[in-house]
Amino acid sequence: MFPTPDLNAARQRIEAAYRPELVRDAGHRLIDAMADYLVRVQACEGVVLPWRAPPDNVREAAGFLDKSKSPDAPCGELAEYFSQIVRTMLQRCHNLHDPRYIGHQVPAPVPLGGLFDAVGSLTNQVMAIYDMGPWSTAVECAMVDALGQRIGWPAGQFSGLVTHGGSIANLTALLTARNVQLPGAWEAGIPSGGRPPVMLVQADAHYSVSRSAGVLGLGTNQVVRVGLDARRRMDPQQLDDCLRRLRADNQPIVAVTACACATPIGAFDPLDQIAEVCRRHEVWLHVDAAHGGSACLSARHRHLVRGLDQADSVIWDAHKMLFVPGLCAFVFYREGRHRFETFRQEAPYLFDPAAPGLAEYDSGLRTLECTKRAAAFGLWGVWSLFGERLFTDLVDVTFELGQVLYGKLQAAPDFTPLHDPQCNIVVFRYTPEYAQGFSAERLGQFQLALRRHLIESGQFYIVSTNIDRIGALRVTIINPLTTPDHLDQLLDAIRRSGEKVREATD
Numbered sequence: 001m002f003p004t005p006d007l008n009a010a011r012q013r014i015e016a017a018y019r020p021e022l023v024r025d026a027g028h029r030l031i032d033a034m035a036d037y038l039v040r041v042q043a044c045e046g047v048v049l050p051w052r053a054p055p056d057n058v059r060e061a062a063g064f065l066d067k068s069k070s071p072d073a074p075c076g077e078l079a080e081y082f083s084q085i086v087r088t089m090l091q092r093c094h095n096l097h098d099p100r101y102i103g104h105q106v107p108a109p110v111p112l113g114g115l116f117d118a119v120g121s122l123t124n125q126v127m128a129i130y131d132m133g134p135w136s137t138a139v140e141c142a143m144v145d146a147l148g149q150r151i152g153w154p155a156g157q158f159s160g161l162v163t164h165g166g167s168i169a170n171l172t173a174l175l176t177a178r179n180v181q182l183p184g185a186w187e188a189g190i191p192s193g194g195r196p197p198v199m200l201v202q203a204d205a206h207y208s209v210s211r212s213a214g215v216l217g218l219g220t221n222q223v224v225r226v227g228l229d230a231r232r233r234m235d236p237q238q239l240d241d242c243l244r245r246l247r248a249d250n251q252p253i254v255a256v257t258a259c260a261c262a263t264p265i266g267a268f269d270p271l272d273q274i275a276e277v278c279r280r281h282e283v284w285l286h287v288d289a290a291h292g293g294s295a296c297l298s299a300r301h302r303h304l305v306r307g308l309d310q311a312d313s314v315i316w317d318a319h320k321m322l323f324v325p326g327l328c329a330f331v332f333y334r335e336g337r338h339r340f341e342t343f344r345q346e347a348p349y350l351f352d353p354a355a356p357g358l359a360e361y362d363s364g365l366r367t368l369e370c371t372k373r374a375a376a377f378g379l380w381g382v383w384s385l386f387g388e389r390l391f392t393d394l395v396d397v398t399f400e401l402g403q404v405l406y407g408k409l410q411a412a413p414d415f416t417p418l419h420d421p422q423c424n425i426v427v428f429r430y431t432p433e434y435a436q437g438f439s440a441e442r443l444g445q446f447q448l449a450l451r452r453h454l455i456e457s458g459q460f461y462i463v464s465t466n467i468d469r470i471g472a473l474r475v476t477i478i479n480p481l482t483t484p485d486h487l488d489q490l491l492d493a494i495r496r497s498g499e500k501v502r503e504a505t506d
C-alpha cells in the first residue's frame, strides 16, 4: 500500500496510464511481436510446449510484479518495456499455432479472431443489458441466427445465446430442461416426495453433464448412463428400453443428453434415431455438439449430425471447431419460447419496464452471467472478413487429417488404432514388438509414460485417455496447419519417446 498525500499526482499518473499515444506506440510493438511469434511458431522453430515445472513459472511471473515502471515515464520507454513483457509472455506460452500441437480440443485459432476480441477487451463492451454492449449484442444475435439456421431451423422460430464455454452452456440448457420438465422447481426446488427425477446421458458424455445434475440439485447419483454400441455411440435400443422402464416406474425424467460428438474418441450418436425414441417417450432431448456442431457447415460431414434439428436444446462451442479464441459457446432452443424458462427471476435495476421490447436484447435475462464479455466478436469478425467458406474449409481439412492419421496407424506394424475415426479425434496405442509381453495394465502405463516424455521434450503435444480403463494416446488435429508429413514425424517421435521410456524402466 502506498501513502497518497497528493491526489493531483495520483491523477497525473492515471492520465499518463490512459495516454492514447502510449496505446499507439505499444500497440504497434504488440502487433510486431505477435506476427514474429506466428512466423516462428508456425514454422516449428522451437518447442511446442515450453515445459517448465509450475513453481518456476510462478516465480518468474511474480518477479515481474516488482519490476514495474511509473505510468508517467516517457511513452517510448514504457512501450519498449511493454513489448519486453509481451515477448516473455509469448516465450512462455504453449504454442498452439505450432503444427505439432495436436492435443486437446482447443484450436490454433484464426489469428485475426484474437484481434477482433481485443477490440471488445479494450472498449470493454460487456453486456447484460443492450445499452452496455449495443454492438456486441447485435453481433451475438446475428451469430445465433446464422448458426441456428445452419442447424436446420427456420428463421424466427428458435432462440439462442452465447455463454462462457460449453460447460456453462450444458448447465444452462439442462437448467432450462429441468424447469420445463419439473414445473415449480425453480421456485420450490426439487420436490422431496415421490420418485426423484433422473437425467439420462450418453455413457461417454463430458463430465460437465453429470456435474450439471449435481448443480441442478438432481444429484449425480440420479444420472443414468445409457449404453453404447461397438463404436461408442449411444445405442437407441438401449435408450428405448431404459426410457420404457423409467416411464413404467413413473420416474420423472429431466432430459436425455446425446453427443455430437463425445469426447473420448469423437463418436457421433445417431441423433435421428435417438430423437425418434425421445419423441415417442416425450422427453427433452439435449445434444452436446460442443465439438461436432461445426459439421453443420460441411457438405462432406453434415451427415454426422443428421437429426440435430430435432433436439430441444443444443450446445455448440465456437472456440473448438470454429477456430476462434475462447471463450465463445452457443446454446440453442428449437422452440424459441424456452429461452425465458431458464431464469425466472426479476432484476428490476437491470431491465427497464419503460422499454419492455428491449428485454429480448438484454442477454442477462437468459445467461448465467450478468457481466459477460463480448464473446462473439472473434467469430463474427472472422466470418465477416473471410466468409463462411473458411469454416467449411477448416472442418473439411482437419476431419480429413483424422482419416489420414488412421491410415498411417493401420499401415504401421508398431501402432494399434483403437477406432475408425469419425472426425479429427484419433485414439491409438503404441505397441512395438518389445511391448508384446506387457500386461494390459503395463501397456497402458507405457502409453502415459511415453506421452509425458514426448510433451516435455517439446517435440509434439498430444494427450492421453483411458479406453476400457487402459491408457491410450489421443490426438485432436485442431491446428489446420498440421500436414500429413507432421503426422509421419509424430509416429517417429513416439517411437523415440517409447525407446527412452523403455531404457529408463529396464
Ligand SMILES: *Cc1c(COP(=O)(O)O)cnc(C)c1O
Pocket (backbone or CB within 6 Å): 105, 164, 165, 166, 167, 168, 206, 208, 259, 260, 261, 262, 263, 288, 289, 290, 291, 317, 329
Ligand atoms: C469441450 C467439450 C465440453 C466442455 O466445453 P468447454 O467449452 O471446455 O467448457 C463439453 N462437451 C463436449 C462434448 C466437449 O467436447
